Amino acid sequence: MISQNLLKTLSKSLSSTVLTFTLVLNFPVWSQEAREEIYNPSNSPQQLALTPTDINKIASEITVRIEGPRGGSGVIIEKQQNTYYILTNWHVVSQAGDYEIVTPDGQRHQVYYSLIRQLPGLDLAVVPFQTSQRYPLAKLTNTASVNEGSVVYVAGWPRSASTLGNRLFLSTKGTVEYRQEPRQGYTLVYNNLVRSGMSGGPVLNEAGEVIGINGIVQLGVNPDQIVSAGIEIKEFLAWRQATTLPTVPERLVAEPPSPPPQSAPNLPPATPPVNTSISNSNQTYALATSLEEKSGEILSVEIVPPYAITGNSNGSISVWNLGTGGLRKTWQGHNSSINGIDVSPNGQILATASDDGSIKLWDLTTAINTETLPLLHSLNEHSNAVLSVEFTPDGRKLASGSWDNMIMIWDVQTGELLNTLVGHQQLVSAIAISPDGKILASGSKDNTIKIWNLETGELIHSLKGHSLPVLSLAISPDGKILASGSADGTIALWELQTAQPIRRIGGHTDGVWSVVISADNRTLVSGSWDRTVKLWNLETGQLKGNLTGHSSYVNTVDISPDGETIVSGGWDGQVKIWKKP
Missing domain, CATH: 2.130.10.10 (YVTN repeat-like/Quinoprotein amine dehydrogenase)
Structure with missing residues (x-):
């Protein structure tokens, strides 16, 4: 997530942006049986617009936190047996290390890094994790009906949204401003307020369907205006049709370490090679x-x-x-x-x-x-x-x-x-x-x-x-x-x-x-x-x-x-x- 002069921007008047803050204190009881397939693009007529409260509820149930060396947000998009798949930005998980998926009920799920799949040429990645719990899946749809002026919502877990020391869930309302030429897949530009930590979160239409993945915050022509961009979900759907996703093996939870019989001295810090590049x-x-x-x-x-x-x-x-x-x-x-x-x-x-x-x-x-x-x-x-x-x-x-x-x-x-x-x-x-x-x-x-x-x-x-x-x-x-x-x-x-x-x-x-x-x-x-x-x-x-x-x-x-x-x-x-x- 790229954010510049964010505190200054937040202090300005954002008359065109409606913010909805939700503090997750009570964990929901999941009554919806998770479906065993990925949602296909919706070809049905546009559903009636939902209220911001309805959109916020949908978003809060499908958006996860990703904790790790970088971290951000993600969307639950598919389930195969006990393996769930999160769609997020590649830059959220691109640094090798240990990551956890924190689902909306507060449960933490370990990720095995080598099973993460990057989508070629796109700032998107699929992150699998395994659990016997049941979670709702996002409904994915193409963006054919989303035009300039269309209302969209962006959701995620910003890192700096809480004075209590805990990350809060945030969804913001805005409108699509234009489509740009693809840059790592980013084409959809909107004026929603998004903050550091919301990379990888969903972009939803007024029917509560996921139309994109949010990933960029940058300053526009007006230095006091935040411009945000997302990758349209059709990019993922096209990739998914030709791809088999990995299944997480059953054993993933670490056991407490036991003392080794002998330990060698620690290695010295790594030093850069003499030749950092070779023609x-x-x-x-x-x-x-x-x-x-x-x-x-x-x-x-x-x-x-x-x-x-x-x-x-x-x-x-x-x-x-x-x-x-x-x-x-x-x-x-x-x-x-x-x-x-x-x-x-x-x-x-x-x-x-x-x-x-x-x-x-x-x-x-x-x-x-x-x-x-x-x-x-x-x-x-x-x-x-x-x-x-x-x-x-x-x-x-x-x-x-x-x-x-x-x-x-x-x-x-x-x-x-x-x-x-x-x-x-x-x-x-x-x-x-x-x-x-x-x-x-x-x-x-x-x-x-x-x-x-x-x-x-x-x-x-x-x-x-x-x-x-x-x-x-x-x-x-x-x-x-x-x-x-x-x-x-x-x-x-x-x-x-x-x-x-x-x-x-x-x-x-x-x-x-x-x-x-x-x-x-x-x-x-x-x-x-x-x-x-x-x-x-x-x-x-x-x-x-x-x-x-x-x-x-x-x-x-x-x-x-x-x-x-x-x-x-x-x-x-x-x-x-x-x-x-």
């Missing part, structure tokens, strides 16, 4: 090919020369030819997103980890070279979504990390569960195994990294240093360095054997969802939700290269054994192949 002429890699997965996002990638294998949000597995850029084969591996993949050291077995809670082992050689899909094992002991998998160097065991807070160790040949490592207080998002197969590192939403004796399951160290969840891990091929990427936008380097911190690398402006170290132990490659792939000198932490081209979040990166090729995948459905010139 294309100095790039160590250049974009060779850009491939597209049209029906889903790329969540995981593994290079197995001459191929790159990707796991996709639609549950499919794709095999791409690195040389030609062609799609060699694709098949449906899971019913839900494939969050992590790994290939055995001998290149014969592919492991896939999915939101459906299962791990599948495939005969990769047969899958690539024949029409059959030889599934070797389906491992189903995890009670929730599986986020990461990795083979041991001898290929005999497989480790997996899950939303259920567990790390499981499996026998690859038999599919038997050998051991379960318990210690993280929240979901396990990343794992890495040392080249000698003796140590397993795990990263978690509890902000810690744990070091385990893989053979005995003993917890050796617990590393603290990141201020937000650990998203990615990699161990150098020489077994000396552990790299961790975090939602706080930094990369930490640790001595693996001693668990001592080496340095913290700053440079990304959003969460680091993937890290990998080259075979020669010289280069660290990172992929981030800031849409970039960065290359770092592993010894010095200096930035070596900055690869740009993704139009949305970069989820996953890998580097070939010879160091000549980097592959990245993102939410834009793009698989980008980068090569040394």
Whole structure:
């Protein structure tokens, strides 16, 4: 939300604006059964205008507070089973961190950040949360009947509206002034008074239907007049028709932390890289090919020369030819997103980890070279979504990390569960195994990294240093360095054997969802939700290269054994192949 000279403006006469303030002291009893679908645009004749009191009541029942690093307001727009979906501005939730949805009854609902979806090219985002409570849904309609002079209402939870220390609900009445050329989707301009914290709140017509999402406050030609703008709801409806929304896994509530057996010293503050930007002429890699997965996002990638294998949000597995850029084969591996993949050291077995809670082992050689899909094992002991998998160097065991807070160790040949490592207080998002197969590192939403004796399951160290969840891990091929990427936008380097911190690398402006170290132990490659792939000198932490081209979040990166090729995948459905010139 952008607000300038707000206190001065509020002191002026606002003869054209009617304000309605509602202090939420008594929580409503929900009698309306929440519908299990999104509202379709209304094509019926315009309903009779409601009173400001009626509009205020509707708005108060569908508008939520969003608390977090930035925060604002949002609208309840859809429900699937126990998952509700909030439509808000992207700038309300664009900073990685922990967010909560506060519903009109005062209940707080935790949000898992990686499930938030930004609408491409628009300042809009969909935020899911899970609850068994019942809440009304907004009625959405297009803006064909809204013209200059039409009465509209804007609702939200301003941050500064209360002298009691609590945020108050506010709805304001105004009129549409004009439509402007789209700017991040903003076309609808109105003269309603809106205040900081109301970003993401609904714009309603006189029938109580949501026609847009409010997001901008700026000064107009007259410096004493507030001009507000919103994104018309038709933009969301068009996007929604072609998009499948994520379902929140059942386990999301954090448990109280327990003391670790040993804790490493905290990392020093991150320092900016020496080279904050690198021109294309100095790039160590250049974009060779850009491939597209049209029906889903790329969540995981593994290079197995001459191929790159990707796991996709639609549950499919794709095999791409690195040389030609062609799609060699694709098949449906899971019913839900494939969050992590790994290939055995001998290149014969592919492991896939999915939101459906299962791990599948495939005969990769047969899958690539024949029409059959030889599934070797389906491992189903995890009670929730599986986020990461990795083979041991001898290929005999497989480790997996899950939303259920567990790390499981499996026998690859038999599919038997050998051991379960318990210690993280929240979901396990990343794992890495040392080249000698003796140590397993795990990263978690509890902000810690744990070091385990893989053979005995003993917890050796617990590393603290990141201020937000650990998203990615990699161990150098020489077994000396552990790299961790975090939602706080930094990369930490640790001595693996001693668990001592080496340095913290700053440079990304959003969460680091993937890290990998080259075979020669010289280069660290990172992929981030800031849409970039960065290359770092592993010894010095200096930035070596900055690869740009993704139009949305970069989820996953890998580097070939010879160091000549980097592959990245993102939410834009793009698989980008980068090569040394």
